[in-house]
Every structure is written in structure tokens, then in C-alpha cells.
Amino acid sequence: MKGLKFILTGILFGIVMSKSEAISWYRIQEMFRFQAFHMYGIIGTAVILGVMAVFLIKKYNLKDYQGNLITFTPKEKSIPRYLLGGIIFGLGWALVGACPGPLFVNLGYAYWPILLAIFGGVAGTYLYGVVKDRLPH
């Protein structure tokens, strides 16, 4: 079962997002209102440890489990797509109170109406694919 390890990693993700309440609309509202440190603590800790981990992986040329060098693809340099796309994403994040991962974790909680937001997310992705060449990138 080559795929099992990804399911197990996903389970860990779903549990940690649930148990730290990061999948909660209330927590996202609290974050955007700057009324608690909680979400900033989660993202901040992840980024600080992530920066250290990526630094060490690069410094010691670490390899993945198949023996291939772990490489990182730099993001294309541009402003409009990241800023405009980011703003559009942020509007939806605050409204639904979930980013793409938590949309699906909430399904495990049987909050079925979130299926509407997931459907919207797939439709929005499709719409982007249709109009992408007409947008500034």
C-alpha cells in the first residue's frame, strides 16, 4: 500500500487542525479581528520551525525516502497574481471561515452544508481555468 502513508499523514493533519480548533469559523473570525493570539501562534510556530527545517534540508542536501535530493521550486516572481488572487482568496476564507484543508476536515465533523462551499471551490477553480489567460499574472 504505497498510498497508505499519505492517508495517515492526512489523518494527522485532520486531527491537529480539529484539535487546535483551526477548522472553526469562530477562530478565523477571532483571528481577523485580532482578538486572540491563537491562530497567529499556530501559523507563526509552523513557519518558524518550517524555515529551520527547510534551511537544514538544503544545508545538508537531505534526500527523500527514495534517495532523491529534496528540491524546492521557487515561486514565479510577480505581484499582481499573488496580491489579487490572495485578496480574492482572503474574502472567501473569512466568509466561510475555512481554507481548503479545513473545508474537507469539517466534512468529517458531519457539517454537511460545507459541501456547498466545497462545490463552490471546485467551481471557482474551474472558472479560473477558463478565464486565466485574460487575467493579469
Place this chain on the structure above:
Amino acid sequence: MLETLSQPWPWYISGAVIALIMVILLFFGKSFGFSSNLRVICAACGAGKRVPFFDFNWKDQLWNLLFLVGAILGGYISATFLSNGEAVQISQATIQDIQQLGFSAPQGMQPQELFGMEAFLSFKAIALLLAGGLLIGFGSRYAGGCTSGHAISGLSNLQWPSLVAVIGFFIGGLVMTFLLFPLIF
């Protein structure tokens, strides 16, 4: 043990585990980014026949769909075995603010107004969830990533485009919270 796990976990545990998940996926030869799954779902449904953006070998991304399935299972395990059923412990200031918008104080993980079964009977809730999802899907693909791909993977690799995206996330979130919420709710 189970009792301890059933309490809400502190932010530093959560942040550390999220960084660990990113590292685990790197050691599996993959890159942590959840919103790509939405593109993969479009491609798997055959969108590549009409739109070139979805014409790629989506089966290479099956691992990410398995991660998605795991995320749902993780939610189910938390709700069923690791939950003490308590309300989310948000600050009093937030409770007052959302009550002014017509939301009740937390009784569980999510507000019933948007995520309870009664939402299916409310035209407004249906429209808001669809519209919000549309913005999430469109915006994350336009920006080339969401919270995991930019805020976690991108910032960890010190990519300034990811910082621009995260600043955008917050501009959008603040506009929605402070300018649009009073008009919507």
C-alpha cells in the same frame, strides 16, 4: 491519555505538527499544498477536454487526494473519539462582535447558522457558502496556492511571492470581516 487528547490542543503543538507534516511530505518527495486538489478534482472530472489548464496528468497527484481523504478521516476521528463536545473557547470580545451580527455564542465547533442542517433551508446561507467557496477556489488558483502552499510551504522557503499572497489573504479577510460582514449579516 485520551482525556488529555480530548482537550483543545495548544497553538504551539499545532504549529509544530503542521511543520512536521510539511517535512514528512518533503521526505515523501512531495510538497504540502492542499488547494491543488481542487484543480485535480476538476481534471479528474474531465475538465481537461474543454479547458487546457486542466489537461495534465492528474494521476500524478493521487497522493494529494489520498491526503485529502485522510484529512476527512482525521476530522471524523476527532469528532467521534477525541472530542469533549465543548464549545470553541474564543475571546469574549469576538463573541460580542459576532452576536452583534446575529450569530449566537459558540456551542460547538461551528455556528449552526451557517453549518447546521438548517442552513440547507436558508437561501442566504446557501448563497453565502457557494459564493465563499467560489472565492476560495478562484483566489487560491489565481494566487497559485492557499494557506498551506503559501503561508506554510512558501514562507518556510522564504519565497517573497508567498509573502505577497499572505498579505493579500489578510487584506481580503479584513475587508470581508470589517466592511462586508456588517452589510451581509
